[in-house]
Amino acid sequence: MAKNITSQEKDYSQWYLDVVREAKLAEHSPVRGSMVIRPNGMALWENMKQALDQMFKDTGHENAYFPLFIPKSFLSKEARHVEGFAKECAVVTHSRLKSVDGGVEVDPESRLEEELIVRPTSETIIWDTYRNWIQSYRDLPILVNQWANVVRWEMRTRLFLRTMEFLWQEGHTAHATEEEAVEETLQMLEVYRTFAEDFMAMPVHTGVKTAGERFAGAEETYCIEALMQDGKALQAGTSHFLGQNFAKAFDVKFQDKDGQHKLVWATSWGVSTRLIGGLIMTHSDDQGLVLPPKLASVQVVIVPIYRSDEQRKEVLEYADKIYNELEELGVRIKLDDRDNYNPGYKFAEHEAAGIPLRIAVGPRDVENNNVELARRDLLEKNIVDRDGISAKIKDMLDDIQNELFEKAQKRRGEMTSEAGNYEEFKNIIENKGGFVWAHWDGTPETEEKIKEDTKATIRLIPLEDGEEGECMVSGKPSKQKVLFARSY
RNA sequence: CGGGGAGUGGCGCAGUCCGGUAGCGCAUUCGCUUUGGGAGCGAAGGGUCGCAGGUUCAAAUCCUGUCUCCCCGACCA
Incomplete structure (x- = not known):
């Protein structure tokens, strides 16, 4: 069994940390509350990003990029917004270091005239910019998203779920009417629901937050809410109707068809690397990570088994053909032909990494024209016919995707x-x-x-x-x- | 930021009470044998014991400070 993973039953928190480590998703950095996202974790985020980005584009949004640093004065313009974020801001006060006795010190001469805030979110700098972009109703709507990192000075952190710096996307839209802004808010909420359910196979409830849980500066905060295996809820995404609060604070007006100058209506919406935490705690088990095929960077891994060099050649030849066949069908596949690990080790490693399907091929399979096919989610393996394997795998990936969702939904029902x-x-x-x-x-x-x-x-x-x-x-x-x- | 626990080769730990110059398992490197569920034997490499001060002839061990992680609280995506 999984050697290095604490069972969920024994200690769910420790299990979570063990899975993150064994699946090589992330690790702690020397900086408090900040993590190093390892290639496996980043690949997962990139897959999420790609799917979401397409959904944003399909709903008419464009990407842009705004600065990491926000002048302190900007943050104070929207009263409730400041109140919400004031306590968790990293502040840049100086621009230089100087060498002192072989080390370095902050150069007191370099104190900034106006301190810069490392963005905890970008409403302020974006609305300051939108003021210049918007004059007429013809300039609206503005439908912009940015992929960025943000910093929130958190007291208590947890890998992926709450780190001081995290990656996310933040959409910021500007509209001529309240109705349109509300519609946008709800549309993006629906995009998030679709993404969570169709790609992450994570069932979510949608709804609106109470005033107390509302985003600082929003009129209304909508959310998707998921349930983790341990019975705790996770806010997985939020979409905010911002009313005219930021337009007021940053004086963003447009001239409407009727010639009147009016304040612009706003929305913002975001999901973050926290989703990876949600993904882990929705599907994974005591053997490690379990990934839905749509988000797995490697959907199928082939593990060759052999003794002699002769067998090796024969088995790899057989495996290569399967590899090529699946690759042509667009399946993300990897052939693990490393010679320094034995099959058992590889099985365990790929299970910990959450690869949805494993094909094992050995001399017996070559001889009998079949393969051993193992499903990560069910930890079930079967000997199947080599012929028609590609179609079978395509189907099975779809099945896994669907069954993961159904299983999660059933559990949520029970809970x-x-x-x-x-x-x-x-x-x-x-x-x-x-x-x-x-x-x-x-x-x-x-x-x-x-x-x-x-x-x-x-x-x-x-x-x-x-x-x-x-x-x-x-x-x-x-x-x-x-x-x-x-x-x- | 408060309370509790912890930091010793890449990972998991012993040693700390009672100071004497660092050890175990896994991993790594090389060789041979292996390979259908985390291989075996042999050899080798790798640690200023989180960091900084202090006490002492001598500190992983005692004292002070500090950083980081885990759990519980207050705060939050």
Whole structure:
């Protein structure tokens, strides 16, 4: 069994760290809370990025790039925005070092006139720029996205889930009307839902955040929310309707058809490398990472097995043909012909790395015209006919993708409860975990009390109307049940 | 940032209480034998014991400071 991975049952946190290490996704850097993303992790992010980028382009967005550094004064222009981010900003104060006794020191002479903030998010610098881009209704909408890194000075970090520096995309759009901006916000939420479910095979709920959980500076924050294997929720993506807050703060107006000058309506939306954490905690097991085929950089690995040089030649020849056949079909395939590891070692290594399918071919297979095909998700292997292998593998990759989603969805179903009263609610949160639907009176006071009592937060309020009822805490009227969970 | 735990070759650990100049397993390199679930034998290489001070004839071990990681809290994508 997996030698270096703690079982989920024994210690889920340790398991997560072990999987990240064994799958070679990332490691800690010498800088507190900052990680090195290793090639395997970066490849995963690049695959996510590619799929998302295409979806953004398909919905009319373009990429741009804005500076890493934001003048301090920009950040103070939108009151609630500052309030939200002030406590977690890295600040650049000097521009030079000088040598002192063989070491270096900050040169006090180089103090900046205006300090620069390392972007925690880019609304301010982008809206400062949009002011110059927008004069007329003809300049709208602006549909821009950027792929970037951001820094948030976090107290407590966890690889991928919360690091001080992380990679993400942030979309920032400008619109002539409120209606259009809201539509954009919801459209991108739907893009995120589609991506999470179709590519990551991670079922998500969509909804709107409570005022307390809202993005600093937003009128409304929409989110996709996933459930991890340990019963904790993960906010996997957010889409914000920003109203006219940033247009006001940065004086961004346009002249409309009627000749009137009007404030521009805004949205912003983002997902980050946190998704990799979500992916790990949705599918992976005690053998390591499990990847959905659509996001796996290597979908199929071929492991040749042989004794003599003669067998080696024969087996590799056989394997090469399969390799070429699959490559032509567009399957991302790798032939592991390293001679310094034995097959068992390779099996374990590829399992830890989450490669969806493994083909093992040895002399017996060559002789009988078949291969051994192993599914990573089910840890199941079968001898199958060599002929028609390509079509079978294509099908199987599709099956894995679908079954991973179904399995995750089923688990989420099992881990979702409804609470009729507060005692029941507390009991579920404490003993079972997972998502809990319950009535809430809509007040921040009740929300806060529940959080204090149980550590569970309102993950979202559904977009569709639900059945009315009474708040489980206050007994006051509730318009619908909302979704609770303890979260990452 | 508060409470708890921890940092010793790439990884996992022993040694720390009671100071005497660093060891084990895996990994690495070379050779031979192996290869259908993490191979065997033989040989070899690799560590200023997180870092910086201090005590001492002598520090992985004692003292002070500091950095990083893990868990729990407050804060957050």
